[in-house]
Amino acid sequence: MLSSRSAIAWVVVIAALILLRVAVPAGTEEPDPATSRVPLPEISRGQGEFCVEDTDFMRRNHMNLLMHQRDETVQQGIRESKHSLKECISCHAIPGPDSIALTVASPKHFCRSCHDYAAVKIDCFDCHASRPPPGDVPDGHGEALVGASTE
Numbered sequence: 001m002l003s004s005r006s007a008i009a010w011v012v013v014i015a016a017l018i019l020l021r022v023a024v025p026a027g028t029e030e031p032d033p034a035t036s037r038v039p040l041p042e043i044s045r046g047q048g049e050f051c052v053e054d055t056d057f058m059r060r061n062h063m064n065l066l067m068h069q070r071d072e073t074v075q076q077g078i079r080e081s082k083h084s085l086k087e088c089i090s091c092h093a094i095p096g097p098d099s100i101a102l103t104v105a106s107p108k109h110f111c112r113s114c115h116d117y118a119a120v121k122i123d124c125f126d127c128h129a130s131r132p133p134p135g136d137v138p139d140g141h142g143e144a145l146v147g148a149s150t151e
């Protein structure tokens with residue numbers, strides 16, 4: 001026999017599960033990691049309000065933009081662009097516990113937060129800094145981030 005207390009607890013759990021199914025019909029909405037029944041990545045939210053392109057486009061195509069930008073820079077010397085890796089890193093910087101931007105050594109680093117989940121491995125940060133140099137973060141967001149940028 002269940003005690004009445006644990007019977008109530010079960011009713012609450014079952015009701016919550018039913019509500020979740022009703023609230024998140026499959027395929028109709030953006031899945032929310034907090035309510036989804038399948039594990040989803042918790043993608044870190046960086047600085048700034050908008051990405052350099054539409055967010056959904058960025059999810060699918062950021063690698064192509066980066067590769068294209070790299071070729072333009074390395075082969076043609078074109079540096080100023082909104083698709084620069086440096087800009088991604090500075091706008092997507094995540095402040096660590098000590099207010100210093102996290103490097104890719106942290107699983108919360110923006111790029112890793114998603115790549116770990118998707119089992120994607122990139123070597124870009126062998127050479128490129130994974131956090132912005134001190135002061136090089138978007139206006140109004142710099143105060144919280146003091147970064148030495150050798151990693």
Ligand code: HEC
Nearest residue numbers: 043047048049050051052055058059062083084087088091
């Ligand atoms: C000026 C700030 C800024 C810059 C520069 C920037 N982003 Fe973003 N990015 C954002 C913001 C803000 C979002 C979330 C937008 C939203 O929630 O709709 C985002 C979203 C994304 C997403 C989707 C994340 C998700 O939650 O699914 C990816 C991938 C991404 N950015 C990659 C990049 C890459 C790669 C670069 C460099 C080429 C870059 N971003 C440059 C601000 C920026």
Ligand code: HEC
Nearest residue numbers: 066067069070073074083084085086122123124126127128
């Ligand atoms: C062996 C070292 C090395 C690796 C690994 C590497 N890069 Fe680079 N990358 C460079 C150098 C050097 C430049 C030229 C920097 C300059 O001229 O400003 C560059 C330039 C770039 C640029 C243009 C400058 C900028 O900040 O936007 C992009 C974009 C870029 N790389 C993306 C990538 C991506 C994405 C990866 C991983 C897939 C990667 N790189 C891996 C060395 C490397």
Ligand code: HEC
Nearest residue numbers: 043059062063066088089092110111114115118120121122
């Ligand atoms: C919203 C999730 C997400 C975020 C955030 C994200 N990526 Fe990716 N990235 C992916 C996925 C998924 C792939 C694999 C795509 C494929 O294989 O078609 C990928 C692939 C790549 C590749 C190509 C790797 C290869 O070997 O083909 C590069 C380069 C890359 N991402 C760079 C970055 C950088 C730099 C950041 C942070 C500024 C970042 N990504 C943030 C999901 C993400």
